[in-house]
Amino acid sequence: MLNFDAPRYLTIQQGAVALAPQIDAAISAALEGGALNLFFLGTGGVAYLMEPAIQVLQRNSGFPVFRDYPAELLASHNRNLTAGSIVVMPSLSGTTKESVAMLARLQEIGAQVITLVGHADTPLGLGGMPALVNFAADDTSSESFYIQSLLVALSVMKARGELSDYDAVVNEMQALPQALLTTKQNFEAKADAFARIIAAADYHMFTAAGNMWPAANYYATCILEEMQWIRTRPVHAADFFHGPLELIEKSVSLIMLRGEDDSGALSDRVANFAPNYTDHFTVLDTADFVPASVSPRLRALLGPAFMAAMLERLSAHLEVMRNHPLVTRRYYKRVAY
Numbered sequence: 001m002l003n004f005d006a007p008r009y010l011t012i013q014q015g016a017v018a019l020a021p022q023i024d025a026a027i028s029a030a031l032e033g034g035a036l037n038l039f040f041l042g043t044g045g046v047a048y049l050m051e052p053a054i055q056v057l058q059r060n061s062g063f064p065v066f067r068d069y070p071a072e073l074l075a076s077h078n079r080n081l082t083a084g085s086i087v088v089m090p091s092l093s094g095t096t097k098e099s100v101a102m103l104a105r106l107q108e109i110g111a112q113v114i115t116l117v118g119h120a121d122t123p124l125g126l127g128g129m130p131a132l133v134n135f136a137a138d139d140t141s142s143e144s145f146y147i148q149s150l151l152v153a154l155s156v157m158k159a160r161g162e163l164s165d166y167d168a169v170v171n172e173m174q175a176l177p178q179a180l181l182t183t184k185q186n187f188e189a190k191a192d193a194f195a196r197i198i199a200a201a202d203y204h205m206f207t208a209a210g211n212m213w214p215a216a217n218y219y220a221t222c223i224l225e226e227m228q229w230i231r232t233r234p235v236h237a238a239d240f241f242h243g244p245l246e247l248i249e250k251s252v253s254l255i256m257l258r259g260e261d262d263s264g265a266l267s268d269r270v271a272n273f274a275p276n277y278t279d280h281f282t283v284l285d286t287a288d289f290v291p292a293s294v295s296p297r298l299r300a301l302l303g304p305a306f307m308a309a310m311l312e313r314l315s316a317h318l319e320v321m322r323n324h325p326l327v328t329r330r331y332y333k334r335v336a337y
Contacts, residue, residue, distance in 0.1 A: 001188050002316050006181060008140070013177035015134040016147040020170050023114075023148065026130055027086070027155035030112050036084035037064035038156060039111075040149070043071065043098045045222035046090045049142055051214035052304050053149035061157050070102035083110035088152055091115065092141045094122025103127045116148050138326065139315075142218070142308035143180055147173070150301060165297075172298055179294050180309045186289040187310040195317035197253065197282050202230055204253040205244065207270055209237035210263025215304040219257070219311050227326040228318065237266040245273065253280040259303030260287055260296070284310060 038057070040050040050067065057065040068078055070089075081087075087106055091099050094117040103124060106113050115128030118136045125131050136144045154170070157163035198204065204224070208216035213236050220232035235244045237256075248254060254274050258267050274281040286306045290299055299306070319326050331337065 001184065001313065002191075002320070004184070004313075004316065009184075010177045010181060012134065012136045012140045013143055013147065013180055016136075016144040017173050017176055019132050019134060019148055020151050020173070022130065022132055023151045024155040024158070026114055026132075027152060028159045030086045031156070031159040034084065035086045035112065036082065037066065037080055037086070038152075039066045039068060039078075039081060039085050039087045040090075041068060041070050041073070041087055041099070041102060042090045043069070043096045045218050045226075046092065046141075046145060048214045048218040048222070049145040049304075050088070050090060050149045052146060052211035052301075053153040055211055056150065056153040056301070057156060061153075061160060061162050063156050063160060065156075069098075071098040074098070074101055074105060081106075081109065081111065085109075085111040087111045087113045088149070089113055089115045089124060089128070090117070090145055090149070091122075091124045092118040092136060092138070092145075094119045094124040096124070099124060100127075114152075116145065139312050142312075143305040146302060146305040146308065147176070169297065169301070172295060175293070176298070176302070176305075179291055180305060182291045183286075183289050183306050183309045184313050186291070187313050190289075191310075191313040191317045192321075194282070194284065194314045195321050197255070197280075198224065198228075198230065198314070198318055199321050201253045201280070204230065204232050204255055205247065206232055206234045206255050206257070207237050207240055207244075207267075208257040208259075209266035210259060210261040211300075211304055212257045212259040212261070212263070212307060213237070215259075215307045215311075216255075216257045223311070223315055223326070226332060227315075227328070228322065228324055229330075237263070237270050240270050241273075248274065248277045250277070250279050252278050253282070254278055255282045255284070257307055258283055258285040258287075259300070259307065260290075261300040261303055286310070 100123045158166040206216045206220040220234040224230040
């Protein structure tokens with residue numbers, strides 16, 4: 001595979017799966033101690049990566065779960081954020097400015113903070129109780145955070161008696177790193193062709209539904225806009241027919257990310273419409289590349305992680321094709337803002 005270190009990738013994803021006992025212990029202890037709710041407080045793209053887990057809880061648990069912006073909370077407040085809150089704060093670097101400032105506020109409030117970081121010797125790596133560390137880099141972090149956040153959601157439901165197959169799911173996840181690698185290998189032959197679709201235009205609409213929507217939003221915003229300076233318009237499939245459809249014409253690229261959860265009907269509606277009005281409609285479907293050995297339940301729960309594995313391969317080809325390394329920035333961490 002192009003510019004890819006398979007042993008490194010497996011080690012990072014195995015590290016994410018291996019956090020299951022620590023995550024379960026922290027969540028179980030917090031709920032036994034009377035925790036009232038759960039907040040996911042990520043800054044930037046990593047906040048998108050928490051959204052599939054939030055969706056799992058909102059649809060399957062009675063435990064209150066919130067997603068908020070640290071920067072906005074620092075300027076205002078949320079009455080639900082109290083000493084009775086569990087707060088999950090993800091940050092690959094462990095140094096994200098807004099999250100570090102929010103950590104100080106959370107310590108004043110008295111909330112229990114669980115940090116998910118890639119580096120231990122950082123403000124968030126030192127400030128979590130506990131701080132769960134799994135080294136990763138930009139090209140491997142999406143899957144790692146999808147895995148960790150799902151483990152948080154599963155542990156909440158397990159502790160509340162809302163999940164009967166926790167052990168079965170976590171046991172199957174032991175084989176997940178290899179399944180993610182196989183997905184990459186299966187997609188590699190198509191990665192160049194999909195990269196050419198992206199490279200052929202400087203504007204793309206992205207759409208998805210269910211737990212694939214955060215993956216579409218993340219890729220359009222954090223990869224194509226931030227790392228490739230390509231303009232995008234991410235839109236949830238449920239919102240597509242309430243404005244964005246009027247932007248579709250023959251020359252407009254519309255890219256759909258599709259998974260294997262229960263949101264297929266929303267994607268079908270867009271897929272039935274789009275080819276009639278644009279010559280540039282593209283679908284990336286995890287069902288075409290995830291190995292058959294992965295159960296339907298895990299394919300549905302971790303569709304975004306499998307999609308992230310595929311999209312990283314697309315990006316690896318895209319940066320070479322456009323002679324634009326993914327690490328190139330104009331403003332991000334280069335100027336004051």
